[in-house]
Amino acid sequence: MTEIGHARPRAEDARLVTGRTRWTDNLTPAGTLHVAYLRSPHAHARIDRVDVEAARRRPNVVAVLTGKDLAEEQGALPCAWQVTEDMKLPAHPPMAVDEVRYAGEPVACVVARDRYSAADALEDIDVDYSPLPVVLDMERAVEDGADLVHSDLGTNASYTWVFEQGDLDAAMRDAPVLLERRFVQQRLIPTAMEPRAVLCEPDGSGPNMDFTLYSSTQIPHILRLMLAVVTEIPEHRIRVVAPDVGGGFGSKLQVYGEEVLALLLARRLGRPVKWTESRSEGNMAVHHGRDQVQKVTLAADRDGTLRGLKVELLADMGAYLMLVTPGVPLLGAFMFNGIYKMDAYSFTCTGVFTNKTPTDAYRGAGRPEATFAIERLMDELAAEIGVDPVEVRRRNWITHEEFPYDTIAGLTYDTGNYEAATEKALALFEYDKLRAEQHDRRERRDPVQLGIGVSTYTEMCGLAPSRVLGSLSYGAGGWEHASVRLLPSGKVEVVTGSSAHGQGHETAWAQIAADRLGVPFEDVRVLHGDTAVSPKGMDTYGSRSLAVGGVALYRACDKVVDKARTIAAHMLEASEDDLEFGGGRFSVRGVEAAGLSIQEVTQAAFAAHDLPDGVEPSLDSDVTHDPENFSFPHGTHLCAVEIDTETGFTKIRRYVAVDDVGNVVNPLIVEGQVHGGLAQGIAQALYEEAVYDADGNLTTTTMADYLVPSAADLPSFTTDRTETPAAGNPLGVKGVGEAGTIASTPAVVNAIVDALRPYGVRDVPMPCTPERVWTALREGGAR
């Protein structure tokens, strides 16, 4: 059987779902000390005094340290993305020294023999704070005379980044239709199932001390380098292990203070130290996502043909710039045009400091925000000119004959077929039938109204061609590494630099290797997430694993087969050109009987008794793959909602997602990614929001207040695919990790607005809570 394309259940799931595995918190070497952090209860305050004496005297307490105690050695947390030359980059100490700038910022830590003693001792630390003015609203933060998050910077604006193409003034001038809208991307809290945890184990002493740092991270390789930079501990003395990691959604694409401090504490104390956060602690201290105010202006002709688009963003950075904080909204800069053709485009984004938890990448990272804006605008345009929302999209999208297509935002879309995906989605959705029902409910003035929302999307995946990252001033490349090792017994080890944290690499990568090498799936083991095992890698984020790391593996497999072919030809006394390879067997074309299995060749390569001249023993290969271009998944999602106009409650009646993620290695994994993505995107539309009170305290610190939907709240999704292979890689794959999150949010909100349009409603702020829908209905003026 061909392994690529096989809907194989994930091999790693049994251990992951039972928890009988190596979660970081499950690892407790003998002598481990436990760390607890005291966090600021103020959004902005000067630290006048920290009294730790009483805490130090408590039983089982080994050390109590403040930011001041560590000031000389703790360095500053890194930001790897200097988006403009004059970007303001404030120092970000892992533990606050003189001033706290968001509620939840670490102020002191206790190290104790057990977690209970550490938590108890925290309560004996006495801190005197002098509250400072709190900056919470990013629109007010950039006005003259605003209070400052960082007084030494003299401004709350970190940077302003501009991109322009085409003559926007000409496009806007005399445009028959000019739509101006303001959309707010609310602040979200990434809610990985496994909270963060760090364990650092020191070995040796003095300058020869080595450290093994286990962390629930997406980025063991980047983390290792950054830890070395921040702490000045030599990189080769640090090994980072991401054991099994229970989700990240971007929140673990970060270098956290707690990781740096784990190293410093292990060095100071010479013993393993461990920290595991609680959910409430994580809600305050894990970086948040989204949080933009979008002012968008769309110019179009009366028939709906797009002329130009102007985007003015304010993006909330929070109190500090973390690993890729300033770059996240800019990933959207290339996506506001969506799948559409237009003559002119202008994008401006100002990154703004506030006294809130820093923001950074969250599933989709910039692209959901952009897709939301353009897809909401397309619905507004359809309403404005009185055309069906699907039709207005059809009039503007790039047709399948037009690929490759250079977009107004400067990208080259390699392939796509928006017509095919949309037709399939409309048929599955029974679009016309639902429109008829909607009409009927409107006529009857049914208290339950039906709304239909459309969203198309494309996204740039496969992050990223290194030269493109360079042109965007990003601090690293976008390649990925893979090794294939055929063991003497014929079994196979695959090493990937991509770091799975729930994506199912152990299954998908084994399928690729099994398929390419013609060996049984069970004979392949995939190793990852440990810098000692997989020394090279750029880790997992931005739907890059398969499109970059999977392609690296594909190429590494072919490379190993090439070497095996040379050896096999020698053994069979045949010309390499006469050898065929299939089903794990080399055979001489036309001579049925003559052949060798790849295992036999492996054994010969291991023994090395009779290898061709110049061929090294053993069968293995390494490939570091740098993609030529991004990949561009796309799709069409349709959502029908029923709105109870008496209470404002929204129920999703039907959801159809047709995605084109190129060729598929494992349809089950793709399906799972789409389902999870839909749940998260729908959550932004309906449920989730990080809420701060007027003093800057986060009020959504528990899951009773930060509402994450469960299966009970979501409909049974209808998913399907079109498969237009990516042109830029031999696997033809595009990436699927973020697709569902990107398309679903605007599909749901479009459906809600569609239901309420007869009531005079043209927008509902997210999350569209029952009360907000009810309020919009009242303010819109019922018929």
Next chain:
Amino acid sequence: MIPPTFEYLRPRTPDEAVRMLADAGEDAKVLAGGQSLMPLLRLRLAYPEALVDLDRIAELREIRDDGDAIVIGATATHHQVVRDPLVREHAPLVAAATATVADPAVRHRGTFGGSLAHADPAGDLPAVALALDAVLLARSASGGEREIPAREFFADWMTTALEPDELLTGVRIPKAGGPGWGFRYEKFHRTAQAWAIVGVACAVRRVQGAVEDVRIGLTNMGPVPVRASAVEERLAGSTLSDGALREASDHAAEGTEPPSDLHGSAEYRSHLARVLTRRALTAATAR
């Protein structure tokens, strides 16, 4: 969970439990299923000196027939209540409301008595107990046994009439099921596992089409559960025409003090109380 330090006590009989409670003093807490107390301990919002765990006292779990009432033992779990034939027959409103509490895992641990003693106004069961004129059975080492009517039991926000040394042992619920009775618990929440923004518990008995008995309890419309008395008064003896039902329901929020919070403003809650009361009454009298 990293709670503060406490002494842990595990009595085997109610007598032993009340003695332990008395000995432990004012800062002792009773632990039943842990549905509410565990989060309070985890968040360090509660600092009890001692926990008296009722888990080993089998007799507190019993549900029994008591003539014109049933008695639900304080530590009967929600799961047990939902499935119990006595409850389903004689207090179907209790079974219906309990089925909406939290999620299946919590319903296997959380207890009926615990939910009432915790007295969270957003909890589903206090309003049900109030609507059904339940009587709460308390016991202490010093005062022996005491009966507290539900309308006196819920004293203030998360505060009950129980003395610190008193143990809730069970709840007597007058039978309100069978011929003529209809019931409904209308719960409005944003996600399945979220607390009720507003809930309406309603039981109605009709004789030859006319309302003989109507009870409406409101969840999360004030610091304590409340009865929608203005609605009840208007419906007594009514034949429940659509108009009458609608007119009466419009008074559902009268005399309430709903909170404003993340999940809904007071104004929205008042509106919901009216809509949900109408729906609950309509459903309860549908047959």
